[in-house]
Amino acid sequence: MYSPAIIAEAVVNGLMTGAVYALIALGLTLVYGVLHIINFAHGALLTAAMFAVWSVYVVFGLDPYLAILPLTPLFFGLGYALQRFVIGPASHGSDSNILLVTLGLSIAVENALLAGFRSDTRTLNTDYGFQVVEIGPLLLSKPRLIGFGAAVLVTVLLWLLLSRTDTGKAIRAVAKEKLGASLVGINVAHVYAVTFGLGCACLAVAACLLMPTFYVNPRIGQAFVLVAFTIVVLGGMGSIPGALFGGLFIGVVESLCGLFLGDSLGQIGIFLIFILVLLVRPTGLFGAKA
Amino acid sequence: MTFRDIVPIIILVAFLALVPVFITANTVLNFLVFTLIVALAAQGWNILGGFGGQFSFGHAAFFGTGAYAAALLQARLGINPWTAFAIGSAAGGAVGWVIGYLSFRSGLRGSYFALVTLAFAEVLRILANAATFTGGAAGVLIKLDVRPENFQFESRGAFFWIALALVGAVLVLTRWIERSRFGAQLVAVRENEAAAKALGVDTLRVKLGAITLSGAVTAAAGCLYAQYFLYVDANIAYGTWISVEAILAPIIGGLGTVLGPLVGAVALHGLGEITKLAAGSVPGIDLMVFGALLVVAVAFAPDGILGLLRRLRRPIRSSGVSGHA
């Protein structure tokens, strides 16, 4: 049926896509782990980041990999402000309100992009977009290989930030027990906003890594965000290693489903896993029992 | 529930029924029929989300099931559209029961429930888009055959009345829920599930009842949609747009109230038209406003338009008017 080489290539391609998925899921899981909310605006913000990458390339000719340098802090700031001045105050501390506010944001952002950029699909034409690297019998896309490496690197950096720095300690304290954290003088609203900002910064990096090989249109975020939800649920809400392994796993599943079922049905494997995990073990494979 | 409970509903529906007598412009009637279809879908969402507190982000699953059932039963099996309408609504209820059974039995609630409903709607969308039986990406056309017994009418006014009659029927249904034991138990589940259990409420049964009713009502809206536009495809029927509209209307109008979804749907679509007039035909501009409005509503008007009206009225009528809507 399929030769081992084709399957091996599908697996490796899946791993490379999965690493970027993991990066997107990382932002989501971080926000969930600390704020205990599901950020429905995550996909729309990813779309915004991808359009930002496209815009700086078209307007300033800035290479997408170099765009990481200005866009990451920019999106950190954006995320910080969104949580601090919109989501936090608007939701009055109620979980179902947060759900609705982030849903509202996602609709507003997505359609603002639609109004601004129209529904055309856009791509970047970099000179390295189609370069390949030969590893053994496999031909791998160079930009996707870079994406894989960078995504893993960012995951490690984020993990170090959380486990080694004071900010990381404060974030973990708030995640565990926000009342206690506020009693020892941690500014909870600030930590929430920083966390949300970090989540958005992950999106900016992911967007820069995606754009050399991917396209963008105003609805693109929806496709990614459902995959990211699946990864987060699979890896365990709030777990960083869970997001990485979940992302890689889902990337491979998607790639293999696409190979065996064809593109239009390929995504169904992901959703079925998603539903099954939610129904059977909503705490995920890495998450602690709630 | 007594007759007196539904008198205001009868008056309102009778008043609205006069609209096609005075307005015959097709664009306006189109707008009104579409608004009523959205209102009906939203009324379905409100039963589960407003009264039961279970926020579904995937009501497209029910809307699409209704729409596809109505279209396919006619186009593929030659079943009479009125019968197809009834079967389509029942199918929506059945899908509701299945999704509810799977997720409520696993104890899913809050964000998890929102996510799982979203995923079910996506699975159905992908399946409908890929299967040959559903016409794949090309969708299903219902043959044009304008006869009342075929659920197709010369005038848009007739369709308006049918949509209005359905919305009116669900207003009465919701009013009944508000005044019944089922409703009291449903609201108790929304407010505090553990306490409801301790008071003898079979919370699983109550939630299943709510999602089944909710699914059937939203599926009826889907059937109506298919019958009005005579065309269905996966991105319309199972698209996120209807999930979003079904959530927005009750929240803007007044969550967990009888009139909320209708008021919200009218307000939203009225605002959408105004935005389009003001901003020209920029795609997405109306939805952008809806999204922003949702944030503003949650922040400043948690009880929706009806809540704002009540607040305005209170200083004048200080005696405690406790009844909703």
Next chain:
Amino acid sequence: MLEVQNATKRFGGLVAVNRASLKVAAGSITGLIGPNGAGKTTLFTLISGFERPTEGRVLFQGQDISRDEPHIRARHGIARTFQIVQPFAGLSVVENIAVGAHLRHAKRADAMARAEAVGHRVGLGPELGKSAASLTVAGRKRLELARALATEPKLLLLDEVLAGLNPSEIRDIIPVIHAIRDEGVTILMIEHVMQAVMNLCEQVYVLAQGLIIAEGPPTEVCDNPLVVEAYLGVGAAERLKRGSVHA
């Protein structure tokens, strides 16, 4: 009326309730006391059905109900209150009580009438139309009691209904509990307020670290050295006897 036989509840490695047995006679007020973390509330969750015992059985009127869901037990006639009050915050006081009353009354009018009557009986008369969220702590405790009572139970499980109340509020509510029993409702109560336990209970069980360590009439139980040590630490009974413990 109620019999718990060798009930054990483990959460992972933690044994919250360890082979506890108790009996509650019909028409009695029975107390369940013990230091914090002894497993009293866990034992209540086993009786009311929110958790199932790892081992052992719960019998109600001679029938094994260990596996029944909470709402089934409520139908049998077991009602509980929560230590941390759980009002339906979005509803009015009378609507809160009506949810309980609906268990035995399908019609809204009947349930509301019943709810009003129960509300008056526990002293919530003036508060009936108010939002439940606006009640004081004492009011919320009464609401817990009223809702449970509105289900017309045979056995009422009261989990610290007096905690957080000031002495005059406690004095007001004690006769209400007496009156409930006098109408034929059997009561099992967890309580820390010893004055109330002495005043109300005929029989008391003492739970410490998951084990029932003593039972009997309240005055007897309080003199039991095991009980004193469970509360005050090893050797406390000795020191008390020698009169060397101050305050």
